[in-house]
Amino acid sequence: MTQKIQTRDPELTRARILDAAETLFVEQGFSAVKLSALARSAEVTKSLIHHHFGSKEQLWEAVKNRAFERYFTAQMAMLEEAGEPDAALLRSSVEAYFHFLRDNPGVVRLFAWTHLEGDNHCGELDNQLVGAGAEWVRQAQKRGLLRSDVNPTHVIAMFVMTCTQWFEAKCHHQHWPGIGSDAAFLEDFLKIFMEGVTPRG
Amino acid sequence: MTQKIQTRDPELTRARILDAAETLFVEQGFSAVKLSALARSAEVTKSLIHHHFGSKEQLWEAVKNRAFERYFTAQMAMLEEAGEPDAALLRSSVEAYFHFLRDNPGVVRLFAWTHLEGDNHCGELDNQLVGAGAEWVRQAQKRGLLRSDVNPTHVIAMFVMTCTQWFEAKCHHQHWPGIGSDAAFLEDFLKIFMEGVTPRG
DNA sequence: GTACTAACTGGCCGACCGGTCAATTGCTTC
DNA sequence: GAAGCAATTGACCGGTCGGCCAGTTAGTAC
Known part of the structure; x- marks a missing residue:
């Protein structure tokens, strides 16, 4: 089956981003959240956020x-x-x-x-x-x-x-x-x- | 008395800034409002906002x-x-x-x-x-x-x-x-x- | 008129924003 | 193992953000 002991896990990454984003958006609302802070909080690079969600706005929708x-x-x-x-x-x-x-x-x-x-x-x-x-x-x-x-x-x-x-x-x-x-x-x-x-x- | 037909009227300026700021803040909240847009809307320069209120945050408080x-x-x-x-x-x-x-x-x-x-x-x-x-x-x-x-x-x-x-x-x-x-x-x-x-x- | 203060301007600044891109790396498939 | 692809990286971009500053101008006090 899908061995989950691996260095890459796109679903987990998506989930990590979503979780961190929800936390920050809930706290601060859309405008006040900076992608850099979000990336830091989710422990991913900014580029990865764009890769998985396209833009800040699409992430907010998600x-x-x-x-x-x-x-x-x-x-x-x-x-x-x-x-x-x-x-x-x-x-x-x-x-x-x-x-x-x-x-x-x-x-x-x-x-x-x-x-x-x-x-x-x-x-x-x-x-x-x-x-x-x-x-x-x-x-x-x-x-x-x-x-x-x-x-x-x-x-x-x-x-x-x-x-x-x-x-x-x-x-x-x-x-x-x-x-x-x-x-x-x-x-x-x-x-x-x-x-x-x-x-x- | 205080002749109000003059080229300068700090109180009016303050009021114009406050009015425009209230409109924008009410619509968009603090973070989403840009000082440049606010200045345009109040028909003053950005510097004038800082002159009268110090900072965006202080204006928000006001x-x-x-x-x-x-x-x-x-x-x-x-x-x-x-x-x-x-x-x-x-x-x-x-x-x-x-x-x-x-x-x-x-x-x-x-x-x-x-x-x-x-x-x-x-x-x-x-x-x-x-x-x-x-x-x-x-x-x-x-x-x-x-x-x-x-x-x-x-x-x-x-x-x-x-x-x-x-x-x-x-x-x-x-x-x-x-x-x-x-x-x-x-x-x-x-x-x-x-x-x-x-x-x- | 002179001196002084506060209102006001335009130009500029460093920081950092959201977003892009080429290159690399790890999985999967055959 | 070679090929193909998605995941991931870090360097980088143009734009613009809030804020600052030197200089000018209008009103005021004497």
């Missing part, structure tokens, strides 16, 4: 594609193992989303950079996820398990945006007086959110 | 300071003209904050860039605002006008983060299937949020 693929894979998996659409499902979805972001801070920052760039990257996949989520809310509404006087997409948007912003601007609000831990905030958010989407007789 | 000062002035004004702490005040605060962000998209993006930079700039002033907001929530809770089993700071954080993210990532979720206008989203958010913070007997 990094985003890989990260977003991971994101969508995880989200789709969560979607598929979900059960009947009801309030309990909504709550566990929020929790799952929150924990995913907590455990993948790089993804959050990558999203943020692309948002600021006005990049509408990964639009279709995202629409698919949100569409599926909204559809579940709609079903739960029909069954009277969630209040039906709100736009289902807005229900999804509301918790997605809150979770995203919590981690995206953490450096900013972590010093707010009285602010709690991740877990404490999630708990309070869920209290308010779940109470807010509960139908009233 | 731009942020000016924008954040506007932000805090507006927020403080809103705070002072507020009345008794109750649910109606909370609702109108959310509306006011939402509309402020809608009308000042530059501020939103500036905040976003600084968050990503890990800049804890403007920490004290912000803490002050949040602290005051949380204190009002606390008072309303004591009077039984808001549910008291949630952290007051989290109540503030929740709506601030939702509003922020709505405008910050607009390019991203504006294409989500079924998403509504600014007004429609705000209405649905308020329905859920206000219902969520209402005390239950």
